[in-house]
Amino acid sequence: MARAAAAAATSTTYGARDHARAQAGARAEAMPVVPATDWPAPPCEAGHLVWAETVAGGGYTHRAVARGTEIRLTDLRGDACAHLLLHVDGRPWERLNTADTVKVQWNAYLGAGRLLLSDQGRVLASLVTDTTGGRHDALCGTSTLRRNTERYGDGAPHSATPAGRELLKLAALKHGLEPRDLPPSVSFFQGVEVREDGALAFTGSYGPGGSVTLRAEQDLTVLIANVPHPLDPRPAYTSTPLEVLAWAAGPTPPGDPVREATPEARRAFLNTEEALASRGIR
Amino acid sequence: MNAVTVPATTRGSVVVPARAAWSAVVRRGEHLTLTDLGGNQAVDFLVYDAHDTAVRYSAPDTLQAQGTIFLTTGSVLLSNEHTPLMTVTEDTCGRHDTLGGACSKESNTLRYGHHTWSQHACVDNFLSEGARHGLGKRDLVSNINWYMNVPVEEDGTLGIVDGLSAPGLRVTLRAETDVLVLVSNCPQINNPCNGFDPTPVEMTITGSGS
Numbered sequence: 174m175a176r177a178a179a180a181a182a183t184s185t186t187y188g189a190r191d192h193a194r195a196q197a198g199a200r201a202e203a204m205p206v207v208p209a210t211d212w213p214a215p216p217c218e219a220g221h222l223v224w225a226e227t228v229a230g231g232g233y234t235h236r237a238v239a240r241g242t243e244i245r246l247t248d249l250r251g252d253a254c255a256h257l258l259l260h261v262d263g264r265p266w267e268r269l270n271t272a273d274t275v276k277v278q279w280n281a282y283l284g285a286g287r288l289l290l291s292d293q294g295r296v297l298a299s300l301v302t303d304t305t306g307g308r309h310d311a312l313c314g315t316s317t318l319r320r321n322t323e324r325y326g327d328g329a330p331h332s333a334t335p336a337g338r339e340l341l342k343l344a345a346l347k348h349g350l351e352p353r354d355l356p357p358s359v360s361f362f363q364g365v366e367v368r369e370d371g372a373l374a375f376t377g378s379y380g381p382g383g384s385v386t387l388r389a390e391q392d393l394t395v396l397i398a399n400v401p402h403p404l405d406p407r408p409a410y411t412s413t414p415l416e417v418l419a420w421a422a423g424p425t426p427p428g429d430p431v432r433e434a435t436p437e438a439r440r441a442f443l444n445t446e447e448a449l450a451s452r453g454i455r
Numbered sequence: 456m457n458a459v460t461v462p463a464t465t466r467g468s469v470v471v472p473a474r475a476a477w478s479a480v481v482r483r484g485e486h487l488t489l490t491d492l493g494g495n496q497a498v499d500f501l502v503y504d505a506h507d508t509a510v511r512y513s514a515p516d517t518l519q520a521q522g523t524i525f526l527t528t529g530s531v532l533l534s535n536e537h538t539p540l541m542t543v544t545e546d547t548c549g550r551h552d553t554l555g556g557a558c559s560k561e562s563n564t565l566r567y568g569h570h571t572w573s574q575h576a577c578v579d580n581f582l583s584e585g586a587r588h589g590l591g592k593r594d595l596v597s598n599i600n601w602y603m604n605v606p607v608e609e610d611g612t613l614g615i616v617d618g619l620s621a622p623g624l625r626v627t628l629r630a631e632t633d634v635l636v637l638v639s640n641c642p643q644i645n646n647p648c649n650g651f652d653p654t655p656v657e658m659t660i661t662g663s664g665s
Contacts, residue, residue: 272556282611294561314515367607371525
């Protein structure tokens, strides 16, 4: 009956237009809020929000952000996993390099104070806060169509169990990038530790409400897939919403502990600022 | 889709000089043996599906599948689509790195200082050798470092330490599909990955493929 009524209401162009427009203002659990300043509860330290979104479990998002933007990712219910890639916006051949990120900083783990380094000896983003105690992973990357098909029966983006790489491909394609522009990614909110013998141990989630804040140190293209960690041993595809909030804050200033923590970090910031300055960017 | 020409036969041995690059297509079923001639040489290694180079070695997929950061006999090198590229069929060294990636002139400025800028580095080898096959910078990803020793401490501290290799130790890989292999015989002189002394390695391709 309802179906028949809807068909009648949309049987003309005017009716179809009215029907579509009547959806305005509808709310879903996972959606962007535009303008972002309409987000109901911005963090108190945020200026005007420029990106406010809840990403569904099994979903993805992408955005270009300016140098100095802070991006807070929050695991709302404890089963988010934010698989992240960063490219310099407009110069995508400079991109996240996970090997340099762990090697240059002499540490395999991500956490507050660490830098996400590009392959050009420069900083892409700083990790300025982390309430999870480092439940993140820079080693295992994301899931693939083949792997999710083996584990869950499907990994296609339209399936109930989408693979991270498939979603990151879509996000990349929307920025003019191709699958071969996707290097190994990092992920937040599901931890992995390396044992003494080299074995990898999944440590899982910190729990609901954990958050990290990244600060963009260059103009960036941000690609995020919110899918289960590839080492998550649970048979079910369990993926819950991820909150993304971003606001303009300014790049890490001279004297900041993040940049003075190590000689490697100090040189990474100096390289970044000099490369920007020679392009006329402060 | 970028494919490279797969030669009918390219068998035999070649010595790759210290600091130099090398590449070859290894056909499905053939074996590639890397022999550390001088000992403690780091051999930076990337591998691509020869018929679609967008499918290439993935350190994360390889680690996920094996549950360990170290490679040895039986380890399968997986692609970014989680498909097998090569399998380690023999390893007389026992310790190889999957985390550290390649040295570059750019990362050297962070790791050691700007005085290293004029030194040769593995990324430059990968770029120049890859360009011969139509590959560019976007095709370079985290690589394997055969014979390089990178332990991880309990607090996550990680670093390149003295190697465990010695003259004559070798690794043999079987190609699971037609693959393009890119090698940089690491020129690094600022850390112990090659004992601060780059030396030659020997590459041997055997078998008729299938």
